[in-house]
Structure formats: C-alpha cells, structure tokens
Amino acid sequence: MNLMKYILQIHCPDQKGLIAVTTQVLAKAGANIIDLKQHTAKDIGIFFLRAVFEIEEAGILEVKNHLKSIESEYQLKWNLLNTKKTPRIAIFVSKTDHCLYDLLLKQRDGALACEFSCIVSNHTDLGPVGGSFGVPFYYVPSNQEKSVQEGRFREIISETKTDGIVLARYMQILSADFTQDFLYKIINIHHSFLPAFKGAKPYHQAWHKGVKVIGATTHFATEDLDQGPIIFQDIERVPETVSIGELIQLGKDIEKRTLSSGLKLWLEQRIFVYAGRTFIL
C-alpha cells in the first residue's frame, strides 16, 4: 500500500451542500481527511475549503476526475498538491543577508517544508552563504537589459526545477510579464508603517514622524511590486529612545520573521487569492 498525503483547495460561489459534495468526492475515492477548514466569506458570498487527506496512490485519479466532472456545475476552482513532492524554492537576494540566513536555517531546522533550489543574486557577495548551505548560487548582474536578466531567470528556474520564488530583499524591479507568468508564485517582503510612508528612506521618515509601531508585510509580487495580495503581517513596538540606525535594525528582525512566516503559509498551501485579497485557512 502506498499512502500519499494531499492538500486540496477549493473555492467557489457559496451554495447549499458544498462541503458534503466535496467531502463525498474524497470519501468515495477512499481518502482519509486529517485536517479540514472551511469558511464562507458572507460579505462576498464565497466558499473556501482546504482539506489535508491521505489516500492510496490509485485513488487520486478518481478524485481529480470527480472534481473535474462537477467543476462547471459549481463554478469550482480547485487545486491539488501532493505533499510528497517537496516544493523547490528559489531565493532572490541582493547584498543583505538577514532574510536569506533566516530562511536557510529555518529550512534546515525542519520549520519550512521545502528545498531551496538555488540562490539568485545581482551581486556576488552572498555566494559563499549558498556554498556553506549547499545551495547553488547564480549571479545575474543587473547592469543588463531587464529582458536579458529575466531570460536568464527563466533558464535557471527551468534548470533547477524551481516551483516558487522568494524575494529575500532582492532590490530590483521585476517586469509585469515576469510577475504575470509566475503569478502567486513569487513572494515579496516589504516594510510597513502606521501611517505609511512613500519614497526613499522610509525608516528615516518613520523616525522623524515618531511612529510607535513598525511592521512588515509579506505579499505576492504582482506588476505593482509592493501592492500584491497580503499574505502575512507582523509588527514590533518602537522603543522611544531608538536612533534611526537602531530602528533599521529592528525593521530587519521583523522583515525576516514575517517573510519566513509568509513562506510557511504558502508551502502549507493555506493561501487562497480571491478578488485581490488572500484568505488563509
């Protein structure tokens, strides 16, 4: 017997009996549901379901066929992930290493269920880090045409069998084409403040405004790089006596924490994107 573990995500307009219908699909194929979460967002009338289940290898085809057969009736969007297949994630960095190290260490410690397929950077500085963790490092200089760079990215993604990308303080803009082709497969982090600050040196601005709380936001990268659907947010109180330099340091800590938490949600297939926002189950 070859027992596999899958994660099923479903969303569709709310209607009667949806859970019974979908769980019957699984039951009939011999699946055992370990964890199920369902939520109907009443404000928009949308049904979300995430189920983790175990099934014999043979049964999964039946599940897929069954789901396909009811797709149009229920306007079902669904997604099925085989957890045996460890996702392969590329990390894009520039020169800053706080997020990079945090990801590599958490993964090695078993807290992130992925493999890192490669590290890609527009600088050579962090190459040795890749080496010491056994992750191949690719240098793609940013002083070439964006299309040339992104062509190289596509090659690397293909060669390294990469499933998703984490921008771990990668300080370059990605084109609309590129983000569109890997929609909801690129995760980015950026600082967040109450209130928000536009323009350069946000920590300087925040300090001069005397903000008492700073935060960071993990989100999917879309064309508008910092405006994609929010995945996770975290904050930290600002001690009154911090200097601008210490505030930047504090920001780094939140950024790395928030990025790895966001990646974790993604790897666990907990994220639904609907109408421009996420629902996390």
Place this chain on the structure above:
Amino acid sequence: MNLMKYILQIHCPDQKGLIAVTTQVLAKAGANIIDLKQHTAKDIGIFFLRAVFEIEEAGILEVKNHLKSIESEYQLKWNLLNTKKTPRIAIFVSKTDHCLYDLLLKQRDGALACEFSCIVSNHTDLGPVGGSFGVPFYYVPSNQEKSVQEGRFREIISETKTDGIVLARYMQILSADFTQDFLYKIINIHHSFLPAFKGAKPYHQAWHKGVKVIGATTHFATEDLDQGPIIFQDIERVPETVSIGELIQLGKDIEKRTLSSGLKLWLEQRIFVYAGRTFIL
C-alpha cells in the same frame, strides 16, 4: 420557510471518511454549511469538527436522529446548539467591578452574543451596576453554610433560566458538587505568571521576582478551581518602572480582556474539552 442557524460539535476517535459521513448527515437533511473547521489531533488520534449551518426547522430532527443512529459505530460525542436561542449567562461577582463592566458593555455593544440573566454577589456593593444595565441583582451572603449559598444559587439559576455562569472576580470557593453539576458551564479567570506563584498576593510576589510579562487565564471551573481546562490566555509586558500598585492595575486590564475573550469563544460554541484540555476550533 423558517430558516434556523445551528452549531454542531463532534469529536470521536479518528477514522477514515468521518467528515464525509457527518457532512452527508447535514446535506441529506437539507442543511447549508456556512463555516466548518475540522482538526485531527494526531498526537492523540482524536477527530474534532465544528460546523455552523442553516437549516429549515423541520430538518433538524432528521439531523439529530441520524447522528444518534451512528453514535455507537463511531463513538461519536456530539452537541447541537440552536443559535436563535440566546444563551442566558449569570455573572458572579464580589466587590471588584472591572470584569463586570467590561462584560456588560461588550454585551450591550453586540460583541458578546448572550443575555445576562442576573448578577449574583456575596456583597451588595455592585447592586446599582446591575440596576443601570437592567440586569437583576441577587445578594447571596457568604456568611452562611456553603450548601445554603449554593442551594440559593441553584434556585436563582432555575428562576432566571440561566445557561452558564461567569465568575467575574467572584472570590469564593465553589463546592465540588456544584462545579460538577455545572461542568464546563462555569468560566473563571485567574492571573497567570511566568513563572507561576503560589499563595497570597501573587502580584507582590511577581514584582519581587522582577517578572517581565504577566498574564491571565480563562478556564472552566472544576473542583480544583484554578486548574480546569484552559480556554484563553493573554499577556502584557511589564514596564520596568512599575510599582506593585501599578502592576495590580495592569493585571486588572488583562483579566477583563481575557475573561470576555474566553466567554466569546464559549458563546460561539468553539470549545471542545477532551482529555483534560480544550481544543478551540
């Protein structure tokens, strides 16, 4: 058509197809599930399910009969709550009013889905508060036999059609008989510390130990009044320059916040008690 909203709670030893079976019960009776959360605690092999569903009045009997018919096969424990029936909660207090006011205001503001059936106290001090919120106040002095007091409690509970009790800083011990008869229907709050402190004046002890974090725990009252299953916990950082008096004040704030949060979880029928602990779905 008379559409009712119910909450179903189920727990039993984990086995294959449980969700499908239970959601089929609902589907067959014409129910529409709005919100469902299921979790199997792998460490102990127990399946928990909470479902909120809408159903026509006629259908609910079918649900009940169907659940009964599969009870023994699956060792199912289940509970069904009609949300149209607003729970009636008694508040027990002594002289301190911070928790009392917080509950009354939150309820009036729509944040707690209950009615307060009565306020019971071993002092007369807080009688006027009951008056100003239109909640009947009962004075049951504590200078009588415990059995006499608790006899009076039982009368009040019966007269006021009370479904549950919140001990909102009620500084009296309840008997094992009483807590047993209202098992998992009495909610208590107590301060909590890292580390814990035994004996009198815990905030004094905590101050002298220099603790940096204080907390509060909402839990079900059992025979051992402060050791029942934990429902909710919250904490607050202790500023370094607080005096003992200010620490006590800080504690009050956490207590009231934690008590109303715990009551909310209970009213929403989110709490499962199994093997001496809660699981909140």
Place this chain on the structure above:
Amino acid sequence: MNLMKYILQIHCPDQKGLIAVTTQVLAKAGANIIDLKQHTAKDIGIFFLRAVFEIEEAGILEVKNHLKSIESEYQLKWNLLNTKKTPRIAIFVSKTDHCLYDLLLKQRDGALACEFSCIVSNHTDLGPVGGSFGVPFYYVPSNQEKSVQEGRFREIISETKTDGIVLARYMQILSADFTQDFLYKIINIHHSFLPAFKGAKPYHQAWHKGVKVIGATTHFATEDLDQGPIIFQDIERVPETVSIGELIQLGKDIEKRTLSSGLKLWLEQRIFVYAGRTFIL
C-alpha cells in the same frame, strides 16, 4: 512642612553638563528627585529630560527663577507641573460610547490621574452616561456655524476649568484656530492600517485588502486633524474568518485601549513634542 510633587520637563540643544546643571537647580532648592529619565536624540542633537521630584512649597519659586535665569544660555524649553493639581479633562463625543465608557471606568478605577470636567457632544444620546458617572453633560449641536459651536466650547472650557480635551470618537472637524489655541492639549484617536487607507469606510477597505493587522493611533489634534504628532499606537491581529462587521468591532477595542493609554502618557507629563514628533520619556 508641606511636601509637593512636581514634574519637570526640559528640552534643548544637546551640550555638555546639562544634566548636572539641571539637577543642581533642583538640589539647591532642596528637591528630592524620585524618577528621572534623560535621552539625547543623537540624530537631531536634542536633549530631553523628565524629572519627578518632591519639594517643600517654598522651594518651587527658587526652581522657577533658577530655570528662567539659565533659559537663554542653554536655549532651554521647560515646563513644570504640580501633581497636586489634578488635571481637568473634557471628553468630546458624538454617539459612539466605547471610548467614553472606557475612560470613565479607568478614571474611576484610579488608572487615569485626572478628573473629567465635562462631556461635550453634538448629540444628546450619551447624556445619561454623564449622569450616571456624575460628569456634567453639554449638548452643543453641530447644525450651527462652526464659530458658534467653538465659541460655546470655549465658554464650557472656561466654566468647567478644563485643562485638556479628549476627542473620544467626536466626529466633527475642529477649526485651525481652535486646535491652534489648544495646541498639544487636544488628544484624538483614529484607526490605522498597514497599509493606510484613504477615504470612507476604512474597515471595509481593509477587509477587502485582506489586511492581517489593524491598529489605532492616539495623537495630538492639529489643524490637519489626523496628522498631528503621534502619542501612542497599538495593534491587533485580524483573524482570517472575520466579517467586515467583526472587523469594525475589533477596531473599537483597539481604539479605546489606545486612547486611554495615550491619555495616561499625557497626564503623566511624559510627552515632549519636538520637530513635529513626540518623544515619550
């Protein structure tokens, strides 16, 4: 002997020996410093000092004269508060009462060292609350000229010997003249988000953006009502399954907590305003 407790606030450009100079002023006048906090914001070269001290009544004049005599040499800005004189605070409200009750209860409980001089509202709804707490209620309808309303405010402030104003969800704009005349004496609260939202129904916007954290900001009211120097900020995580309605409820809880915390800092004379931001010592 008539021992008084004072709070001294000083700020000026940083220079050598400032603490020694200022504490000598106090020592020579026979003061006993109970609590002192000093911070030099290196990024802008400004020295801040807050000292709580006890002194015999006779000594305080010496302190004042001495401070005056060194003012120009050190470009000293200073402020001296007699803590025996309990500040009298007016609460401005519209129809919403969550902040109002929180303030009244905390004050009665000893957590806010002030007296509430009056409640002012553009509606009559909350009059009875004033009554039950023994705080005079003034109805100043907003369907009159702003200048007429604010003329009435000035009369009330004068009659009730009011030292400061808390806008506890007072949903009216104040004129630039009025906020200027009571600069850093009016405290306001408003919701805050990551990211920020402009325009109407911010909680609706936040929900549709799927924000994971919401917050509130207490700040001084200036001409630009929501942009004055920030006093305090707090946040709360947003559970994934909240509806818009529940999000608004959650927001209320943060607002009241943040407003009373901000007022507390102000009453304790902990706030310095410099270069458009606060420093809290």
Place this chain on the structure above:
Amino acid sequence: MNLMKYILQIHCPDQKGLIAVTTQVLAKAGANIIDLKQHTAKDIGIFFLRAVFEIEEAGILEVKNHLKSIESEYQLKWNLLNTKKTPRIAIFVSKTDHCLYDLLLKQRDGALACEFSCIVSNHTDLGPVGGSFGVPFYYVPSNQEKSVQEGRFREIISETKTDGIVLARYMQILSADFTQDFLYKIINIHHSFLPAFKGAKPYHQAWHKGVKVIGATTHFATEDLDQGPIIFQDIERVPETVSIGELIQLGKDIEKRTLSSGLKLWLEQRIFVYAGRTFIL
C-alpha cells in the same frame, strides 16, 4: 583629545539629592551625559541610575576617585564600563544550534555589541559552525568529573579573555562554585509556560494541558540554574491545531529571540540586580 564613552551604573538606598550629587561627579570631571535613566523603586526604597557619558581619557580617574570618596556616605554600589572595550562572550552549546546561529548572525550584523571569544561544547557537532564564523571551538566532554570540566572552562575563559558566558541551550548543570565565581556573568535561557510545568518534556506537558501561550525566560545562572534573576521574557500564542512537534519548533523560535534580547540588555549594561530581581534601565 581622546574622547571615551562610559556607562555608569549606581544603586543605593534612596535619599535626597542623589542625582545632583552623582551628575555633579560627572560634570566636574568634564563628562557629557548622553543618556540617563533613573528610577526609584518606591516599594523597596532603592535608587537606581544608569548614565552613558563621554569623557576625555584623563577625566575617568577623577570620576572613579570621586565615586569612591562618597561610597560609604551614600552606601553607593557603582560600576563603570568602558564601551571602547568590546565585551568578549563565550557561547556554551550542546547539540542544538538555533540559539547559536541567531547569536552569531546578530553579532555579525551589528545588533550585539560584543565579540564571541569562543564556543564551548560537550559535543563536537557544532564545531564547523564556529569555523565558518571564525570563532574558536572548544570541545569539553561531559563524561568527566564536573570539577575537571569546569577546570577546563576556567582555562578557556582565561586564555580567550572571556568576560561573560551565554548558555545557548547548553544542557549540562554547572556547579554552585562555578556559577558563584561568575555571578551575574552567565546568562541562561529556558522555556516558560502559563502555568509552569515541572519535570521532563515540558512541551509535551504544555500541549496536553492545552496552553494557549508559551514563553521563554532569559535569566542569570545561579546555583539553582533556572531560578536566577529574570532578565527578559517573551511569549508567543499557540495556534490551536499545533502538534507537539510544532509546539517544540515554536518554542525554539521564542528561545532564540529571548536569549539574544537578554544578551543585548546585558551588553548595554542596562541590568541591575537587587534583592534577587533585576531592574532594567
């Protein structure tokens, strides 16, 4: 001119004019105070002061002599730290590396103002980590007499000019002699819970009790290894659906965060120990 930065810590029984006296000591020697915090713990009548100041090299002897001359009059305990002299810290580990990496990375990133003098372990596993960060690694097996081990520790401490020790998940008991000889120079971390759990496998116990919040405590190591004065505490909420394994993982994250925060307070010379507890200024 050779400007040095010093940190002065003073504590003594409270009395009038103490700040003026001590800041005069600094002013007379030509010091410029950058940051000063003073707090009198009224509940026990003790005065605490921490001052960061700049001074020419020549002046510091005057400061020391002056402080000595007033010691007995005021029952002054004082301590003077030259910040130019970077503290050298030894890290003791066993096999677990989450705290170790966090310390090494934060230090390299400039967030911890120390040098790591050596890594000491009763296992060889983490030797390579020392290598990759350029920190000498010493293997001191624990299958020898405690006195032999601690003799070796003393040699290493001496050879590497170590000023303090961080027990970063070092799973061995230290003798009363050793902790006494390095009193308030050894920092330890341990998990903390609401409520507390005695005995083995605390995370298992916590899970079975259904705790909603777990924490960690950084404290000074004393004879009773887990009961020394508390330096820092932090907590994390426990998601309801965590397994025991995930709870342990969550604990690791808090532990490392709490340990490096505690070390930071110590390096900044912010900690006073008095009457068995710390006061952090």
